[in-house]
Amino acid sequence: MELDTLTKQPVIVAARVTLRPLRASDKGLLEMYAGDKRVASFTRSIPHPLPPGAAEALIRKATADDRVEDIWAMDGSDAGLGELVGLIALERMEAGKRRQSEIAYWVAPAMWNSGLASEALGALVQANPQECDTIFGEVFQDNPGSARVLTNAGFEYLGDAEAYCVARGGKVQTWTYLKKLR
Numbered sequence: 630m631e632l633d634t635l636t637k638q639p640v641i642v643a644a645r646v647t648l649r650p651l652r653a654s655d656k657g658l659l660e661m662y663a664g665d666k667r668v669a670s671f672t673r674s675i676p677h678p679l680p681p682g683a684a685e686a687l688i689r690k691a692t693a694d695d696r697v698e699d700i701w702a703m704d705g706s707d708a709g710l711g712e713l714v715g716l717i718a719l720e721r722m723e724a725g726k727r728r729q730s731e732i733a734y735w736v737a738p739a740m741w742n743s744g745l746a747s748e749a750l751g752a753l754v755q756a757n758p759q760e761c762d763t764i765f766g767e768v769f770q771d772n773p774g775s776a777r778v779l780t781n782a783g784f785e786y787l788g789d790a791e792a793y794c795v796a797r798g799g800k801v802q803t804w805t806y807l808k809k810l811r
Contacts, residue, residue, distance in 0.1 A: 638758075645705055646708070647703075648752060651701075655702055667738050672735055697720060701749075701753070702715075714740050728761050728763070730765070754782055762809065764807065764810065769792075
């Protein structure tokens with residue numbers, strides 16, 4: 630696993646996607662995909678409509694030296710799929726004190742049901758770049774495809790909860806999962 634020289638974040642290679650740090654050139658594709666209501670409505674934090682400057686803010690956050698969340702672009706250009714076909718992130722919980730992180734991901738709608746999210750998640754879990762003991766995942770209950778991504782990677786169902794969705798402007802029922810790595 631090589632490290633990106635700018636962000637010191639690992640670059641992780643899977644069969645069809647390379648997980649790499651975000652870069653300024655990702656702005657246009659981020660705006661297009663994150664600005665899609667279908668993507669935003671399955672995340673907690675992406676507003677819809679996407680406000681001006683949101684993509685740049687995300688890139689700054691993802692490349693900051695003091696970040697608590699590592700965000701990777703799913704880059705499918707080597708497989709002819711596009712430079713950015715989704716994002717996947719690991720956020721350290723409690724500032725990394727307990728070696729636990731929470732995973733989040735989204736894939737461009739054109740790539741839904743292609744197995745890319747499962748491939749990216751599997752590669753990230755196998756690489757375990759934050760040296761986690763446990764990784765948690767949460768999906769909205771009306772998104773069973775994302776739940777399958779977690780269960781296919783060996784995540785175990787933990788329970789039901791709810792989370793606020795900015796794009797929907799309200800609380801959404803969730804399923805929570807965990808994967809013990811050590």
